[in-house]
Amino acid sequence: MTKSELIQQLAERNPHLYQRDVERIVTTIFDEISNALSRGDRVELRGFGAFSVKRREARLGRNPRTGQSVQVDEKHIPFFKTGKEMRARLNNGA
Amino acid sequence: MAGQTVTRAQLSEAVYQEVGLSRNESAELVETVLNEISEALARGEMVKISSFGSFAVRKKGKRIGRNPKTGKEVPINPRRVLVFRASHVLKDHINGTLRKPEATA
Numbered sequence: 001m002t003k004s005e006l007i008q009q010l011a012e013r014n015p016h017l018y019q020r021d022v023e024r025i026v027t028t029i030f031d032e033i034s035n036a037l038s039r040g041d042r043v044e045l046r047g048f049g050a051f052s053v054k055r056r057e058a059r060l061g062r063n064p065r066t067g068q069s070v071q072v073d074e075k076h077i078p079f080f081k082t083g084k085e086m087r088a089r090l091n092n093g094a
Numbered sequence: 095m096a097g098q099t100v101t102r103a104q105l106s107e108a109v110y111q112e113v114g115l116s117r118n119e120s121a122e123l124v125e126t127v128l129n130e131i132s133e134a135l136a137r138g139e140m141v142k143i144s145s146f147g148s149f150a151v152r153k154k155g156k157r158i159g160r161n162p163k164t165g166k167e168v169p170i171n172p173r174r175v176l177v178f179r180a181s182h183v184l185k186d187h188i189n190g191t192l193r194k195p196e197a198t199a
Contacts, residue, residue: 001131001134001139001140001141001142002141002142002143002144003142003143003144003146006127006130006131006134006141006143009130010123010126010127010130013126014123014126021113021114021115024112024113025109025112025113025120025123025124025127026127028105028108028109028112028113029105029108029109029124029127030143030145030146031108032100032104032105032108033100033105033146034146034184034187034188036100036104037184037187037188038187038188038190039098040097041097041098041099041100042097042098042099042100043099043100043101044099044100044101045101045102045105045128046101046102047128048128048131048132049176049178051178053188075189076188076189077180077185077188078147078178078180078184078185078188079178080149080176080177080178082175082176086132086135086176087175087176089132089135089136090135090136090151090173090174090175090176091173091174
């Protein structure tokens, strides 16, 4: 399922909403999560999962093609932990 | 880094501010969106949200684990796990949009 298919599906199930509004709703949700993460905040959606940001230390990496050493700066990576209910849903079909 | 926690409440509030719906309906829609995604994943479908990331369901085989406390062997049954891969847009957003463009394709 892609974002546009998700929007399509929601629009079909909510005929009282304009497709344009459904689009804005979906976009707003993911923008809000992205913005929270870029502030360093956690996003906790009980039953679904939690997004957080982890710090990766600066390190000396290597260009695998040339073997040359390259300095890799410290960076932050987004991380997702599946929620309990979601995990159960994937496994018991509940 | 602030370190606050954002929950459904803030997402609903953002939807409420952005779209001309009631607070109640905004909250319901946030729930519906999460539900729609969960259902697709439960069907084993991959969910791709452009410029955010993708959620995929991976099957794990049976393996023998060990209780680290007692050292006892315990079978771990086959199961399905959810993995999230963040898009480059999200990664770049998190690392500050002012990052110099790199020579990667």
